[in-house]
Amino acid sequence: MKIGLIDVDGHRYPNLALMKLSAWHKAKGDTVEWWWSDFFHYDTVYMAKVFSEEYSPDRPEPLNADRVIKGGTGYAISLENGRERYCKAMDKELPEDVEHIQPDYSLYPEFTENTAYGFLTRGCQRGCAFCHVGGKEGRKSRKVADLAEFWSGEKNITLMDPNILACPDRWELLKQLAASGAYVDFNQGLDIRLMDNDVADLLSSMRVKCLHFAWDNPSEDLERDFQRFAERYSRKDHRVKVVYVLTNFNSTTEEDLHRIYTLRGLGYDPYVMVYDKEHAPRETRLLQRWCNNRIIFNTVPDFRDYDCKMG
Numbered sequence: 190m191k192i193g194l195i196d197v198d199g200h201r202y203p204n205l206a207l208m209k210l211s212a213w214h215k216a217k218g219d220t221v222e223w224w225w226s227d228f229f230h231y232d233t234v235y236m237a238k239v240f241s242e243e244y245s246p247d248r249p250e251p252l253n254a255d256r257v258i259k260g261g262t263g264y265a266i267s268l269e270n271g272r273e274r275y276c277k278a279m280d281k282e283l284p285e286d287v288e289h290i291q292p293d294y295s296l297y298p299e300f301t302e303n304t305a306y307g308f309l310t311r312g313c314q315r316g317c318a319f320c321h322v323g324g325k326e327g328r329k330s331r332k333v334a335d336l337a338e339f340w341s342g343e344k345n346i347t348l349m350d351p352n353i354l355a356c357p358d359r360w361e362l363l364k365q366l367a368a369s370g371a372y373v374d375f376n377q378g379l380d381i382r383l384m385d386n387d388v389a390d391l392l393s394s395m396r397v398k399c400l401h402f403a404w405d406n407p408s409e410d411l412e413r414d415f416q417r418f419a420e421r422y423s424r425k426d427h428r429v430k431v432v433y434v435l436t437n438f439n440s441t442t443e444e445d446l447h448r449i450y451t452l453r454g455l456g457y458d459p460y461v462m463v464y465d466k467e468h469a470p471r472e473t474r475l476l477q478r479w480c481n482n483r484i485i486f487n488t489v490p491d492f493r494d495y496d497c498k499m500g
């Protein structure tokens with residue numbers, strides 16, 4: 190069979206589902222390639238999309254294919270009153286034997302050179318209103334794989350778990366990561382509310398590329414949690430602790446600034462995320478530019494000074 194693949198999001202990030210489908214078809218002896226023209230016939234074309242229509246518009250289906258299969262979170266998200274809604278019925282899950290195959294990293298050599306991508310856990314109990322994880326993966330973090338399922342000695346591991354610290358098997362999984370000796374990037378962030386001294390010590394002993402956290406909800410006071418971790422975590426690398434700060438979602442600029450200044454004071458690097466950036470007020474977009482540009486952030490410590498300068 191001849192299989193065509195389309196990354197509707199435009200190769201901005203490795204699409205895990207496509208990498209797994211490619212590996213599965215290749216294991217069956219099928220020919221797999223990126224779809225590139227209606228002049229050629231394909232038995233099946235897979236179209237995968239992670240991002241919503243707003244960020245990643247759909248594209249026309251190929252004409253010369255016996256079967257076109259579309260899937261991914263991006264096809265299950267719609268916009269209602271300026272807020273994204275996820276509909277599980279519109280999403281597709283990979284069959285179990287595809288889900289648990291080692292991904293075909295050769296599809297994205299620009300990202301995957303010496304890097305393994307995958308999930309050890311799925312799901313999250315928190316149900317944050319702006320996040321689709323609960324609807325898509327369930328309101329409970331559970332183990333779905335061992336590290337060996339998608340890692341075979343690569344120097345780097347990019348872990349995409351939504352909330353590994355909420356998983357009852359977290360200790361076993363973190364130990365697997367530590368034992369790999371690889372540089373680990375927890376790219377969806379670690380839940381600071383679930384951090385304890387044992388995890389902080391294990392993280393201190395691991396090769397970690399960058400630790401990501403989030404402080405999304407201004408009504409939650411997480412200052413003590415961040416402070417406790419900052420004091421316990423013994424690696425003092427520069428720019429190792431990045432904290433996402435969600436803005437334009439039920440917060441005022443003063444509340445945004447409180448989180449930013451608090452995090453900076455504790456030695457973290459706040460990183461502003463803007464919900465619905467296209468419709469965000471000028472002040473929020475300016476806040477993002479000020480905070481996320483390290484040169485500006487370090488030379489103009491007070492946002493109000495920057496705001497005045499920008500007129």
Ligand code: SF4
Pocket residue numbers: 313314315316317320321322323351352380
């Ligand atoms: S804690 Fe993170 S993964 Fe869990 S629902 Fe909130 S944003 Fe999503």
